[in-house]
Amino acid sequence: MKVLVAVKRVVDYNVKVRVKADQTGVDLANVKMSMNPFCEIAVEEAVRLKEKGIASEIVVVTAGPAQAQEQLRTALALGADRAVLIDTGTAELSSLTTAKLLKAVVDKEQPQLVILGKQAIDSDNNQTGQMLAALTGFAQGTFASKVEQAADGLNVTREIDGGLQTVALKLPAVVTTDLRLNEPRYASLPNIMKAKKKPLETLTPDALGVAVKASYEVVKVEAPAGRQAGIKVKSVAELVEKLKNEAKVI
Amino acid sequence: MAIIVIADHDNANLFGATLNTVAAAQAIGGDIHVLVAGQNAQPVADAAAKLAGVGKVLLADNAAYAHQLPENVAPLVVELAANYSHVLAAASTNGKNFLPRVAALLDVDQISEIIAVESADTFKRPIYAGNAIATVRSTAPVKVITVRATGFDPVAAEGGSAAVEAVSLVKDAGISSFVGEELAKSDRPELGAAKVVVSGGRGLQNGDNFKILYALADKLGAAVGASRAAVDAGFVPNDMQVGQTGKIVAPQLYIAVGISGAIQHLAGMKDSKVIVAINKDEEAPIFQVADYGLVGDLFELIPELEKAI
Numbered sequence: 418m419k420v421l422v423a424v425k426r427v428v429d430y431n432v433k434v435r436v437k438a439d440q441t442g443v444d445l446a447n448v449k450m451s452m453n454p455f456c457e458i459a460v461e462e463a464v465r466l467k468e469k470g471i472a473s474e475i476v477v478v479t480a481g482p483a484q485a486q487e488q489l490r491t492a493l494a495l496g497a498d499r500a501v502l503i504d505t506g507t508a509e510l511s512s513l514t515t516a517k518l519l520k521a522v523v524d525k526e527q528p529q530l531v532i533l534g535k536q537a538i539d540s541d542n543n544q545t546g547q548m549l550a551a552l553t554g555f556a557q558g559t560f561a562s563k564v565e566q567a568a569d570g571l572n573v574t575r576e577i578d579g580g581l582q583t584v585a586l587k588l589p590a591v592v593t594t595d596l597r598l599n600e601p602r603y604a605s606l607p608n609i610m611k612a613k614k615k616p617l618e619t620l621t622p623d624a625l626g627v628a629v630k631a632s633y634e635v636v637k638v639e640a641p642a643g644r645q646a647g648i649k650v651k652s653v654a655e656l657v658e659k660l661k662n663e664a665k666v667i
Numbered sequence: 668m669a670i671i672v673i674a675d676h677d678n679a680n681l682f683g684a685t686l687n688t689v690a691a692a693q694a695i696g697g698d699i700h701v702l703v704a705g706q707n708a709q710p711v712a713d714a715a716a717k718l719a720g721v722g723k724v725l726l727a728d729n730a731a732y733a734h735q736l737p738e739n740v741a742p743l744v745v746e747l748a749a750n751y752s753h754v755l756a757a758a759s760t761n762g763k764n765f766l767p768r769v770a771a772l773l774d775v776d777q778i779s780e781i782i783a784v785e786s787a788d789t790f791k792r793p794i795y796a797g798n799a800i801a802t803v804r805s806t807a808p809v810k811v812i813t814v815r816a817t818g819f820d821p822v823a824a825e826g827g828s829a830a831v832e833a834v835s836l837v838k839d840a841g842i843s844s845f846v847g848e849e850l851a852k853s854d855r856p857e858l859g860a861a862k863v864v865v866s867g868g869r870g871l872q873n874g875d876n877f878k879i880l881y882a883l884a885d886k887l888g889a890a891v892g893a894s895r896a897a898v899d900a901g902f903v904p905n906d907m908q909v910g911q912t913g914k915i916v917a918p919q920l921y922i923a924v925g926i927s928g929a930i931q932h933l934a935g936m937k938d939s940k941v942i943v944a945i946n947k948d949e950e951a952p953i954f955q956v957a958d959y960g961l962v963g964d965l966f967e968l969i970p971e972l973e974k975a976i
Binding site for chain 1: 716734736740759765768774776777780789797798802803811842843845863895899912943949956957958962971976
């Protein structure tokens with residue numbers, strides 16, 4: 418089956434972001450950008466499906482600025498066959514707009530399976546996969562920790578609040594990845610070189626017939642209320658005394 | 668203005684996060700209705716009817732909703748949403764699963780994981796793992812919102828007497844089905860609702876050593892959590908994970924044991940009222956957010972603490 422993987426370029430997870438003084442957002446100037454960690458897991462899962470002979474072709478897609486080509490090349494180096502960049506310039510994309518752009522690519526590519534990360538570590542929305550499933554009418558297996566081929570489609574084991582849940586999905590389907598689905602590999606140098614020659618197509622929202630808009634506006638972005646470091650106690654006895662008499666929590 | 672809150676439940680019990688979600692609805696203001704979509708879920712509807720501030724309970728009881736599959740629940744909510752200005756669900760794994768599907772079908776953006784209500788259309792939500800707080804104004808004709816439970820004090824579970832009305836709409840997309848589930852069984856309180864949480868990290872060294880935390884937790888009536896490092900190392904299952912990618916908790920007392928304090932862990936617990944950190948590395952970042960820090964060997968200190976309480 419053909420597998421489409423959607424990835425997002427985000428601030429690297431090791432970067433401690435700072436809020437801009439004018440409260441319009443966080444400062445991303447000269448900050449290291451990477452592929453969203455959950456998207457790396459999505460790429461890895463697609464590559465493993467191909468290694469098992471289940472996936473026949475892996476197309477990786479992103480919606481973002483021209484620089485998001487870097488993340489597409491990373492996915493190509495990890496094993497994706499070709500890439501699609503939906504160049505949205507500097508526009509901030511809502512999850513719904515991203516889902517509409519991806520829907521247009523799904524219509525074009527006709528994959529049997531779409532794999533996405535469950536959330537991006539910048540906006541922390543956790544929406545795009547579910548929205549894409551809604552717009553395409555596909556079944557969805559969110560927060561996946563295991564994906565298996567079944568007679569009638571896929572069995573997806575999901576991380577839920579109380580433990581694990583397994584659902585059977587007919588194809589085509591959308592799967593979003595949780596942390597324990599797999600451990601992504603590193604790209605080898607020869608594969609990084611080879612990835613430079615793999616095809617990368619660039620599309621625009623206009624060409625896909627999708628308007629970039631949002632039904633919300635960000636009023637301001639602030640730093641969270643800080644937490645002061647407290648005191649170091651010297652012994653268990655002192656800790657218990659403080660918890661009982663000062664904090665009054667036990 | 669009327670608000671519909673989608674109940675979080677397992678057909679037998681109404682989950683606590685729904686009480687916080689109703690509280691968020693009260694902060695928005697307006698008539699509050701609760702939808703219970705399930706199968707044989709009358710006990711849940713009865714519990715929802717007793718919640719303070721709830722005006723009406725809608726019960727959609729059908730095999731199609733037995734496991735609240737999003738492919739079936741979303742079209743139900745979409746059809747009901749026409750009567751409401753706001754659609755709210757807890758930011759539980761269930762709410763996160765079906766509500767974006769509802770939003771997309773309504774052609775509106777969802778506002779995820781709000782922690783405060785500024786007005787009927789303006790909300791605060793954490794972004795970048797809680798390292799920034801965005802104030803967001805929704806211009807959507809219907810506001811679709813998930814609510815982070817720790818941001819709102821729960822409404823009273825008793826005191827209301829709403830009518831329960833049956834909803835006969837049946838939506839069965841027929842593209843997904845429930846196969847099974849493995850739920851962790853525990854006599855300890857649920858992580859999200861516990862007043863005291865004891866969490867362990869890589870410092871515990873293995874899963875077996877978590878038993879010293881269980882003993883301490885049982886003495887305190889506490890839930891037990893873990894850092895992502897402990898989960899990744901295979902010490903404990905993922906449903907115990909506290910952090911950006913796990914559960915968000917804000918108990919009265921949070922005891923972090925052998926946890927260094929990575930940003931992504933802090934995102935899940937830094938709103939706790941009192942934080943205690945026990946770690947052998949006195950430079951560990953966890954001490955920068957802890958009210959009380961104790962430096963030393965956890966394998967000596969935890970049993971000692973258990974005896975002292």
